[in-house]
Amino acid sequence: MSASTTSSNNLISYPIRSAPTSDDIQSVLAVYDYSSDSTNSAAKRFVRSEQNCDYTLFIAQTQTQGRGRKGNVWSSELGGLYMSIILPCVCDISNASLYSTAAGVCVQKALCSFLPTCRIKWPNDMLVSNKKLCGLMCELVCDPSGRYHVIIGIGVNVNSSFYDSPLRDTATSIRDELGHEMTITDVCKAIVHELMLLPLLIADNDSLIQAYTNASCIVGKDVKLLAAGNVKAHGKAVGFDNLGRVLIQTEIDIKSFDYGEISLRLEG
Ligand code: ATP
Secondary structure, eight states: OOOOSOEETTEEOOOOOSSOOHHHHHTOEEEEEEEESOHHHHHHHHHHHOSSOTTEEEEEEEESSOBOGGGOBOOOOTTSEEEEEEEEOOSOGGGTTHHHHHHHHHHHHHHHTTOTTOEEETTTEEEETTEEEEEEEEEEEEOTTSOEEEEEEEEEOSSOOOTTSTTTTTBOOHHHHHSSOOOHHHHHHHHHHHHTTHHHHHHOHHHHHHHHHHHBSOTTSEEEEEETTEEEEEEEEEEEOTTSOEEEEOSSOEEEEOSTTEEEEEOO
16 A cells, blocks of 8 residues: 555545455454553554554463553453454544544444444443453554554453453453354454454444444433543533544433543443
């Protein structure tokens, strides 16, 4: 894939391809590690040192410093899938939050092939039976030539078990839900397959937001939004705007919230 010379907001963007081909899928280069500090950190180091980094996939069986959002720890025991993929940033940098939206749609679809009731809790958690099965986190990073890339980091509880864990009331795994183990590679392949469609999703904003809305478990529900532990808003989640911000019907009006520092909790 060649880069175009078009630039906007200092972003040298790649042309949007008309359709992902099987070549794209085969061209994903996987870098396996038994243990990584964090696959997102490994991917970040790679982007910073290498211009030709797109479609490199970092996979680990455990992480010593698995990260969630806002400095949260992602528990990364053996049995989980920890992966990060580097994609070219094909949209304007000011819209890069849409990568998180689109990655959510791709990952939810992939996980639904194992657990059909999997839904997205805005912005980036995949829930089954109201418990977290998977988390994802996107980071925007520049390569040495100044070109932006998106790193999509995904942690899936595949064969992990939380029966004896402090997370037992809030976390689940494919194995805990199905009652039998799943091949971690199969889960990884299903996710990568869906992620190859991400550039197409990003290119059609209406379809993307519709797909995200359909995959969401919060629309129509009463929620509260927290920032630094304080309640910022209460209301009913009514949908998402064209940047993937959540729309909350409060007593006064409909407000939109960026996921930046905000955490959403279902009421009741
Ligand atoms: P937000 O709703 O703002 O995203 P969050 O609490 O879901 O907040 P994340 O950064 O998305 O935060 O995820 C990290 C949190 O998820 C941890 O603080 C912990 O509560 C929980 N967690 C950590 N590891 C796992 C895991 N393997 N499976 C399920 N949940 C986990």
